Amino acid sequence: MSSFLLTLFISMLFMLGFFSLFGFVAGKESAAAMRPFLRILFAAILLMLAAFSLFGFLASFEPSDDAIVLRVGYAIIGISSLAGVANLARKLIRRDG
Numbered sequence: 001m002s003s004f005l006l007t008l009f010i011s012m013l014f015m016l017g018f019f020s021l022f023g024f025v026a027g028k029e030s031a032a033a034m035r036p037f038l039r040i041l042f043a044a045i046l047l048m049l050a051a052f053s054l055f056g057f058l059a060s061f062e063p064s065d066d067a068i069v070l071r072v073g074y075a076i077i078g079i080s081s082l083a084g085v086a087n088l089a090r091k092l093i094r095r096d097g
Helices: 002-025 028-059 067-094
Strands: none
Touching: 028 067
16 A cells, blocks of 8 residues: 555656656746646646545544554645645636736
């Protein structure tokens, strides 16, 4: 289970880094045009992470020795992901470049 989470985390970091690098290399004009797309993409990734943490939070109610640690971890990840989505949505609606 922990190797799966590590793989998921590393792949998400790789995707975020790749799209950030793509926006940096593409230049200012095309990067400005890609900002809404990247915000929607990052919001989708964060929503997937929030859904995964919700599922993990609910699954942590099964009998286990370290269930409270998992619940707290999943709650922190889920709440911070939803806060990131709200921030990205606010910027997308206001068009704050």
